[in-house]
Amino acid sequence: MALYDVAIIGAGPAGMTAAIYAARANLQVLLLDKLAPGGQIVNTFEIQNYTGMGTINGAELAIKMFEHTLELGVNFDYGTVTEIQSEGHVKKLLCEEGHLFEAKAVIIATGTKPRMLGVPGELNFAGTTISWCAICDGPHYRNKKVIVIGGGNSAVEEAIYLAGLAEEVTIVTLFDLTADPLACEKLRSLPNVKIYEYYDILEFIGEDKFAGLKAKSTKTDEEITVLADGAFEYIGLKPTAEAFKDLGILNDYGYIEADACMATKVPGIYGAGDIISKHLRQVITACSDGAIAAQSVAKYIEKLNV
Amino acid sequence: MAVTVREINGEELEQVIRQGKALVDFYSKTCGPCKMLGFVLKDVAKSVDDVEIVLVDFDVNKEAVEKYGVESYPTMIVFNDGQEVTRVKGLQQKPKIVQMIS
Numbered sequence: 001m002a003l004y005d006v007a008i009i010g011a012g013p014a015g016m017t018a019a020i021y022a023a024r025a026n027l028q029v030l031l032l033d034k035l036a037p038g039g040q041i042v043n044t045f046e047i048q049n050y051t052g053m054g055t056i057n058g059a060e061l062a063i064k065m066f067e068h069t070l071e072l073g074v075n076f077d078y079g080t081v082t083e084i085q086s087e088g089h090v091k092k093l094l095c096e097e098g099h100l101f102e103a104k105a106v107i108i109a110t111g112t113k114p115r116m117l118g119v120p121g122e123l124n125f126a127g128t129t130i131s132w133c134a135i136c137d138g139p140h141y142r143n144k145k146v147i148v149i150g151g152g153n154s155a156v157e158e159a160i161y162l163a164g165l166a167e168e169v170t171i172v173t174l175f176d177l178t179a180d181p182l183a184c185e186k187l188r189s190l191p192n193v194k195i196y197e198y199y200d201i202l203e204f205i206g207e208d209k210f211a212g213l214k215a216k217s218t219k220t221d222e223e224i225t226v227l228a229d230g231a232f233e234y235i236g237l238k239p240t241a242e243a244f245k246d247l248g249i250l251n252d253y254g255y256i257e258a259d260a261c262m263a264t265k266v267p268g269i270y271g272a273g274d275i276i277s278k279h280l281r282q283v284i285t286a287c288s289d290g291a292i293a294a295q296s297v298a299k300y301i302e303k304l305n306v
Numbered sequence: 307m308a309v310t311v312r313e314i315n316g317e318e319l320e321q322v323i324r325q326g327k328a329l330v331d332f333y334s335k336t337c338g339p340c341k342m343l344g345f346v347l348k349d350v351a352k353s354v355d356d357v358e359i360v361l362v363d364f365d366v367n368k369e370a371v372e373k374y375g376v377e378s379y380p381t382m383i384v385f386n387d388g389q390e391v392t393r394v395k396g397l398q399q400k401p402k403i404v405q406m407i408s
Contacts, residue, residue, distance in 0.1 A: 035399050036346050042338045042397065059341035066345075078399045097401070131378075135337050136396065139364065140377040 004030040006297045007093055007103035009081050010240075012039025013283045014273025015109035016065045017290030018297075022107075023072035025298040030101055031069065032093070034080035038062025039111045040237075040274070041283055043133060050283050061283070077101075081110075082243050086266055089304055104268065104304060105297045108244060108256060109290060111274040112237035112281070117149065121204030121213075129210035129230040134158035137230070141166045144229040147213060149201060151177040155234035156187050162232065163190045170226050171195045172215050174235075196224065204231070239275050251277050262293035270296060309351040311344070313361045316370035323385040328358040329407055332374075332381045334365050339397040340380040350403045357407050382406070 006022050008015045011033035019031045033039075041047065044058030053061065070076065079095035084106060093101040114132040116122060122130060131137040134148075138161065146166045148159040151173030160183065163169045169192060171177075176197045177184040187193055199215040205225070206212070212227040239254040249264040249271070251257050255278075256271035258264055264271055272289035274281045314322060322328050331347060333340035344361065351359055364371055364379045374383060374390075383393040384406055392406055 033399075036342050036397055038338075038342055042342045044338060045336070057338065057341065059338035059345075062342060063345050078401050133339070135334075136339060136380070137378040139334075139379070 001100070001102055002028075002030075003090065004028045004075075004101065004103040005301050006030070006105045006107060006294070007032060007091065007101055008107045008109060009093070010039060010109035010111055010273070010275070011037040011066065011069075011076065012109060012111050012273060012286065013041060013062075013065060014111070014275075014286035014290040014293075015039075015107070016069045017287040018107045018109060018272055018294040019069045019074045019290075020072055021291045021294030022297060023069075023074050025294065027294075027298060027301060029074045030103060031074050031076045032079045032081065032095075032101070033076075034078065034096075037066035037069075037076075043135070045135060047283060084108075084244060084247060084269065086247065086269065089268070091268060105270065105300055106268065107262070107270045107272055107290070107293045107297060108241075108275060109271070109273045109286075109293075110240040110243075111286075113240050114233065115236045115238045117201055117233060117235065119201050119203050121206070125204055125206070125210045125231075130204065131230065131232050132234070134162050134232050137232075138162050138165050141230055143167050145170070145227065147172060147226055147228045147231040148234065149173070149231060150234035150236075151175055151179065151197065152234060152236070153179040153183070155179065156183045158232060158234060159193065160187050160190070163187070163193050167192065168228075169193045170228060172199050172201060172213065172226060173197055174200055174218070196226070199224065237274070241275060253277070258289075258293075260292075261296040262289055263296055268300060309354055309357060309359060311347050311351050311359045311361065313363070316362065316367035316373075319360070319362055319367070319370050322358050322360055324388050326358065326387065327356060327407065328360060328385045329403070330374075330383045330385065331359070331361050332364045332371065332376045332379055332383070333361055334379045335363065336365075337379050343380045343382075343397050346397070346400055346403065350400055350407075353400070353404050354407050 005027035041058035156179035273286035
């Protein structure tokens with residue numbers, strides 16, 4: 001079995017940048033992803049703050065990054081890592097698909113995934129009539145009724161998009177609208193949009209078919225039933241870190257604690273991108289983390305080889 | 307013969323799926339996962355034989371979308387001699403798509 005210098009888990013902007021920097025440091029690099037290159041940016045319609053790119057579609061930026069990565073000789077493979085065994089100077093990566101990979105160092109760049117409400121009825125409809133991608137699943141609701149859950153930037157932007165398709169869009173949010181004020185103003189002005197602020201979702205309703213949800217006001221205790229054909233949830237993100245909890249490198253919120261060099265407390269294991277505890281989660285900061293992690297790995301490997 | 311990925315319209319779709327195996331990807335030009343899936347399908351094409359891989363624009367070919375009950379994009383449907391064999395919604399990893407075809 002090949003022993004890579006570094007295995008990078010997650011081929012989003014952090015992972016791909018780490019792979020580029022590690023390959024340029026003459027390391028043997030394995031880049032793994034469970035789905036496809038890009039991570040969360042594949043779902044981003046337009047990125048307008050990645051220096052030098054002006055406005056670029058997220059998937060198009062992901063493809064450019066991936067082609068750049070492959071040009072440098074990085075080995076890319078598909079794998080869902082379920083466990084890292086840290087045995088001295090060799091890290092073993094066990095994958096759900098049955099593969100086993102070995103590397104001297106590991107950079108974890110698995111990012112985040114959409115948070116779910118965890119209320120009754122949600123799992124019955126998740127992935128069908130409860131969705132996290134308005135661009136993908138919105139067309140199904142042309143001239144139908146949909147619910148958008150959440151009040152942040154994603155919720156408000158996607159609700160505006162859905163209002164252009166659906167007969168009626170109902171926003172239900174635990175707090176008030178916290179998105180960009182101009183976007184909130186636009187949403188409030190749309191004639192086919194209803195907004196329920198300070199409502200806690202109690203359950204999704206419907207036997208065989210999605211029917212809507214029940215919610216309760218956190219201010220008046222009033223209970224409401226919102227009938228609709230489908231729902232979109234935008235209530236934040238959570239770290240994709242279940243596979244790494246036994247390493248003792250996660251904080252109370254499930255994010256990886258990494259230092260300024262992106263090192264965790266386990267020698268040879270690094271974190272980068274949205275998965276680490278940090279203040280600003282953006283494409284450009286993920287890339288920065290990836291670059292720093294790869295440089296730190298190069299120094300770690302150099303010491304191992306002395 | 308090398309497999310290529312090509313775009314077709316709803317009328318051509320009927321011809322393509324009539325005989326042999328075909329993977330049809332209903333996509334939209336505005337959808338990020340669709341763009342990435344198109345990129346992945348080009349890689350899939352290098353690993354498979356005896357299959358047509360075609361893209362059908364969801365937003366343009368409404369009759370085909372309705373006929374095959376496509377509700378969202380991307381949606382991939384594998385046909386064998388005109389019969390639907392399997393369908394899957396959303397972006398998928400290359401090994402799973404290769405497995406769907408084989």
